[in-house]
Amino acid sequence: MQFYDEETTYLAIPGPVPIHPSVYREVSKPIYGHRTPEFRKIVAECIELLKPLFGLRKGLVIILTGSGTSAMDAAVRSFVEPKDKVISFVNGKFSERLAEIAESCGANVFRVDVEWGKAIKPELVEKYLDKHSDAKFITLTHNETSTGVLNPLHKIAKIAQKYSVTVIADGITAVGGTFVKQEEWGVDIEISGSQKCLGIPPGLGFVGLTEKALQMLENKKTYAYYTNLRIYLETWLKKKDFPFTGAVSLIYALHRSLKIIHAEGLENRFRRHAIMAEALREGIKALGLEIFAESGYESPTVTAVRYPKGITDDEFRSLMLKYGILVAGGQAHLKGKIFRIATMNLIGPREILMILSVMEFVLRKLDFKPKESGILAAIEVFRRYGI
Amino acid sequence: MQFYDEETTYLAIPGPVPIHPSVYREVSKPIYGHRTPEFRKIVAECIELLKPLFGLRKGLVIILTGSGTSAMDAAVRSFVEPKDKVISFVNGKFSERLAEIAESCGANVFRVDVEWGKAIKPELVEKYLDKHSDAKFITLTHNETSTGVLNPLHKIAKIAQKYSVTVIADGITAVGGTFVKQEEWGVDIEISGSQKCLGIPPGLGFVGLTEKALQMLENKKTYAYYTNLRIYLETWLKKKDFPFTGAVSLIYALHRSLKIIHAEGLENRFRRHAIMAEALREGIKALGLEIFAESGYESPTVTAVRYPKGITDDEFRSLMLKYGILVAGGQAHLKGKIFRIATMNLIGPREILMILSVMEFVLRKLDFKPKESGILAAIEVFRRYGI
Numbered sequence: 001m002q003f004y005d006e007e008t009t010y011l012a013i014p015g016p017v018p019i020h021p022s023v024y025r026e027v028s029k030p031i032y033g034h035r036t037p038e039f040r041k042i043v044a045e046c047i048e049l050l051k052p053l054f055g056l057r058k059g060l061v062i063i064l065t066g067s068g069t070s071a072m073d074a075a076v077r078s079f080v081e082p083k084d085k086v087i088s089f090v091n092g093k094f095s096e097r098l099a100e101i102a103e104s105c106g107a108n109v110f111r112v113d114v115e116w117g118k119a120i121k122p123e124l125v126e127k128y129l130d131k132h133s134d135a136k137f138i139t140l141t142h143n144e145t146s147t148g149v150l151n152p153l154h155k156i157a158k159i160a161q162k163y164s165v166t167v168i169a170d171g172i173t174a175v176g177g178t179f180v181k182q183e184e185w186g187v188d189i190e191i192s193g194s195q196k197c198l199g200i201p202p203g204l205g206f207v208g209l210t211e212k213a214l215q216m217l218e219n220k221k222t223y224a225y226y227t228n229l230r231i232y233l234e235t236w237l238k239k240k241d242f243p244f245t246g247a248v249s250l251i252y253a254l255h256r257s258l259k260i261i262h263a264e265g266l267e268n269r270f271r272r273h274a275i276m277a278e279a280l281r282e283g284i285k286a287l288g289l290e291i292f293a294e295s296g297y298e299s300p301t302v303t304a305v306r307y308p309k310g311i312t313d314d315e316f317r318s319l320m321l322k323y324g325i326l327v328a329g330g331q332a333h334l335k336g337k338i339f340r341i342a343t344m345n346l347i348g349p350r351e352i353l354m355i356l357s358v359m360e361f362v363l364r365k366l367d368f369k370p371k372e373s374g375i376l377a378a379i380e381v382f383r384r385y386g387i
Numbered sequence: 388m389q390f391y392d393e394e395t396t397y398l399a400i401p402g403p404v405p406i407h408p409s410v411y412r413e414v415s416k417p418i419y420g421h422r423t424p425e426f427r428k429i430v431a432e433c434i435e436l437l438k439p440l441f442g443l444r445k446g447l448v449i450i451l452t453g454s455g456t457s458a459m460d461a462a463v464r465s466f467v468e469p470k471d472k473v474i475s476f477v478n479g480k481f482s483e484r485l486a487e488i489a490e491s492c493g494a495n496v497f498r499v500d501v502e503w504g505k506a507i508k509p510e511l512v513e514k515y516l517d518k519h520s521d522a523k524f525i526t527l528t529h530n531e532t533s534t535g536v537l538n539p540l541h542k543i544a545k546i547a548q549k550y551s552v553t554v555i556a557d558g559i560t561a562v563g564g565t566f567v568k569q570e571e572w573g574v575d576i577e578i579s580g581s582q583k584c585l586g587i588p589p590g591l592g593f594v595g596l597t598e599k600a601l602q603m604l605e606n607k608k609t610y611a612y613y614t615n616l617r618i619y620l621e622t623w624l625k626k627k628d629f630p631f632t633g634a635v636s637l638i639y640a641l642h643r644s645l646k647i648i649h650a651e652g653l654e655n656r657f658r659r660h661a662i663m664a665e666a667l668r669e670g671i672k673a674l675g676l677e678i679f680a681e682s683g684y685e686s687p688t689v690t691a692v693r694y695p696k697g698i699t700d701d702e703f704r705s706l707m708l709k710y711g712i713l714v715a716g717g718q719a720h721l722k723g724k725i726f727r728i729a730t731m732n733l734i735g736p737r738e739i740l741m742i743l744s745v746m747e748f749v750l751r752k753l754d755f756k757p758k759e760s761g762i763l764a765a766i767e768v769f770r771r772y773g774i
Contacts, residue, residue: 001659001774002651003735007408010737021394028415264389272388324737348390350397350711353744357762358737364766373760375744379751387388 004324012320012355013328014145014173014302014342016195016202019253020260023200026252034248040240042255049258052266053198054171054190054208055181062232063254064205065247068172068193070227071205073101075168075191076139078222078229079213082106086137087128087165089120091151092144093331094170102139105222110135116334117147117304119297122155129163137166142190143174146331148293148304148340150178157185166216172196175206176261177273177301177344188213197273197301199260199345200253209233274300276352277343279381283356286377287363287370292338304330304338311366313339319362325355349387352378391711399707399742400715401532401560401689401729403582403589406640407647410587413639421635427627429642436645439653440585441558441577441595442568449619450641451592452634455559455580457614458592460488462555462578463526465609465616466600469493473524474515474552476507478538479531480718481557489526492609497522503721504534504691506684509542516550524553529577530561533718535680535691535727537565544572553603559583562593563648564660564688564731575600584660584688586647586732587640596620661687663739664730666768670743673764674750674757679725691717691725698753700726706749712742736774739765 011017032039043063050061064070076098080086086107088099091114102109112128114120120140129135138160142153153169160167168189171180175190176197182190187210194204207229209217217230225231226244235243261269277300281291284305292304307313313329313336320327330338341355356374363370398404419426430450437448451457463485467473473494475486478501489496499515501507507527516522525547529540540556547554555576558567562577564584569577574597581591594616596604604617612618613631622630648656664687668678671692679691694700700716700723707714717725728742743761750757 001655003659003737008733268388272390324735346395348711349748350390350741350745353748354737354741357740357744360762361736361740361766361769365770375747375762379748382748383752 003322008324009321010325010351010354012325012341014196014340015193015344017199017342017344018346019199019201020257020346023253023257023260026256027201027249029249029252031248034246035241039248042251043242043246044240046251046254046258049262050206053176053180053261055179055183055185056208056210057183059182059208059210060214060233060236062207062209062229062236063242063246064207064227064232065203065244066205067202068191068205069097071191071193071207072098072170074205074224074227074229075189075207076101077105077224077227078220079166079168079189079216080105080107080137081222083108084137085110085132085135086139087112087132087135089114089125089138089140091118091120091147091149092116092141093146094144094172095139095141098139098141098168098170117149117292118294119149120151120156122152122159125156126159129159129165135163135165137168139168140170142169142171142180143178143299143301145173145302146334148299148302149297150174150299151297153187154181154185157187161186173299173301173344175208178270180208182208182210194250194254197344198254199257200250203247203250204254270300273343273347275381275385275387276347277301277303279349279352279378280341280343280355282381283352283374283378286372287356287360287374301344302340302342304340306338307336308368311363311368312336315366316362319365320358323358323362325358349382390709395711396708397712397738397741399712399728401583401727402580402731404586404729404731405733406586406588407644407733410640410644410647413643414588414636416636416639418635421633422628426635429638430629430633431627433638433641433645436649437593440563440567440648442566442570442572443595443597444570446570446595446597447601447620447623449594449596449616449623450629450633451594451614451619452590452631453592454589455578455592456484458578458580458594459485459557461592461611461614461616462576462594463488464492464611464614465607466553466555466576466603467492467494467524468609470495471524472497472519472522473526474499474519474522476501476512476525476527478505478507478534478536479503479528480533481531481559482526482528485526485528485555485557504536504679505681506536507538507543509539509546512543513546516546516552522550522552524555526555527557529556529558529567530565530686530688532560532689533721535678535686535689536684537561537686538684540574541568541572544574548573560686560688560731562595565657567595569595569597581637581641584731585641586644587637590634590637591641657687660730660734662768662772662774663734664688664690666736666739666765667728667730667742669768670739670761670765673759674743674747674761688731689727689729691727693725694723695755698750698755699723702753703749706752707745710745710749712745736769
């Protein structure tokens with residue numbers, strides 16, 4: 001018996017995530033010319049609505065037509081010059097990608113590996129910045145999508161400021177789902193993507209830049225073109241426009257989604273994400289499974305879970321899919337060892353209870369006897385927060 | 388904290404129900420002229436695809452642009468003449484409506500009231516047909532949406548045939564969700580609507596007619612116009628068209644939904660509905676609540692549940708809605724006494740587990756301590772059916 005198909009499956013993968021129907025309608029709307037005052041006005045509004053999500057009052061958010069990786073590439077390549085010393089803190093697949101991009105710029109990359117699942121600690125950052133007084137940049141993920149770890153970016157940025165080092169942070173699964181305060185924290189460059197906590201389909205990348213980053217950009221000479229933020233900045237300053245054709249339908253979607261995000265209010269939104277992730281984690285622990293992320297550094301947007309003995313990735317995720325929930329597996333060496341569930345954008349108690357009860361069903365089918373009720377543990381979290 | 392809005396709420400009411408995204412796309416498609424061979428072809432295909440859902444190989448399904456009630460009105464008014472003796476079996480709001488329509492036709496309606504929540508039994512029908520040898524019609528609901536009772540229509544129709552009485556059955560929440568075999572059972576007139584088990588938005592009504600019913604129609608003189616099936620039949624026979632403008636977008640949606648229905652297969656679909664309703668009932672009973680329908684006659688598409696002591700309709704349904712599930716209350720004298728949940732169209736284990744776990748959450752918030760785990764009882768039903 002087949003119950004679900006691609007269009008009725010619930011997306012619990014860490015992006016793309018469930019999208020509001022009114023945002024889908026924007027995607028399917030007939031488009032207008034992109035070199036018009038009408039379209040430029042929408043783009044300008046998007047940028048103004050994006051800035052608070054990055055913690056920018058001044059500064060700018062640059063929008064790229066591309067995947068999150070296009071924004072990662074732009075964020076690194078537009079600043080890092082050949083031979084620049086870059087310290088890349090790697091505790092997952094996406095922080096590794098930042099290091100790879102820095103290397104592809106011809107930078108002198110010093111890579112600091114931290115066990116996947118553990119957080120990057122400020123002390124570790126300080127230790128390496130102290131050692132490498134010639135470092136110009138550090139790269140790290142804010143929220144590591146591959147492991148479900150939220151790195152303490154605010155503390156790390158403080159250390160970086162002390163050493164006058166520029167922070168390039170990948171906030172692809174952070175922006176819109178948790179606090180990002182670039183100006184307050186001193187994170188000059190933060191990256192994001194469209195299909196995560198911003199609640200639209202894939203295809204747009206974002207780079208949040210402080211005033212300091214914008215100044216840095218003005219005098220930069222790099223070998224980039226499509227992912228050269230200087231070109232985007234110059235076009236913006238001159239014409240309030242994109243240098244290259246924007247993905248019009250996705251901009252419409254973004255505009256609508258940002259209105260929904262601000263109507264909820266950022267504090268409410270981030271609190272909701274945090275509580276839902278906590279309820280999910282408590283439910284999962286009650287079922288007898290182990291959270292992969294280091295305690296105290298669990299992400300509010302992605303939860304990675306260790307497979308218990310005897311449950312294979314293929315069996316578990318195939319059954320979850322059969323019963324209507326698409327769950328992500330582990331990446332790189334974590335393949336088969338963990339699974340990952342997102343709590344992004346449209347996430348509420350109904351989804352948490354649904355995921356946990358379907359998970360309980362599937363675990364029982366696989367002869368894993370849950371320790372306790374997952375849904376009762378989640379309900380207890382809701383109660384604690386007055387939900 | 389607000390989690391859901393009108394567009395993200397799960398529809399657990401007995402129609403409209405969750406609709407496949409591809410069907411929604413049909414509704415939003417630009418429309419074509421309705422007096423064209425292209426559109427007529429789609430209508431003709433819809434009728435051919437509808438017939439098996441009514442259990443018709445010959446006969447015809449007439450489509451009306453109107454609510455389910457338009458089809459009820461047409462089904463009665465096109466056949467019942469003033470002074471005709473009609474026995475109306477009433478065990479809920481919709482069977483009562485059929486009696487009211489028969490009365491509005493000037494018929495001599497003999498109303499047999501059965502306690503709401505109880506089924507119409509063949510013996511009862513026989514008793515009254517035996518007494519009223521001048522009866523020409525009986526009216527009843529196949530599936531009583533107001534109480535969650537599935538009347539044993541196949542047995543009742545057998546009795547009616549014995550007494551040469553024509554059966555007019557309201558199958559609005561039956562057709563597409565459970566077996567309807569008009570020809571095999573001898574149900575000459577069966578009604579349906581679009582927003583239930585046929586999986587499209589409201590706005591279309593259907594009347595399934597056997598060959599015998601079509602013959603009856605040809606010589607009928609009634610005072611109806613918009614709901615006169617004879618006009619629809621004549622236009623169909625002459626031009627293979629609607630007499631009045633059809634709801635083009637809804638026909639597109641119907642065409643798509645019928646393709647989905649037949650791709651699943653009718654037996655599979657009806658079995659799925661039956662198992663999901665059973666899992667829901669077992670879950671609800673485990674929570675300590677009581678099913679309203681008479682045992683043995685529970686509907687596979689609508690489940691009515693008695694409120695336990697101390698839980699008010701307003702509190703319960705407001706909280707279910709707050710947590711993303713729209714549940715229906717009771718109607719007429721059952722207002723405040725029961726609530727109703729549909730298991731129609733896109734319904735699978737994920738939805739059953741979601742409904743039961745949200746219900747458990749809400750009951751606990753209202754200080755009702757569930758007897759046992761609702762989701763475990765549902766999982767046990769799934770296990771029993773090899774799901």
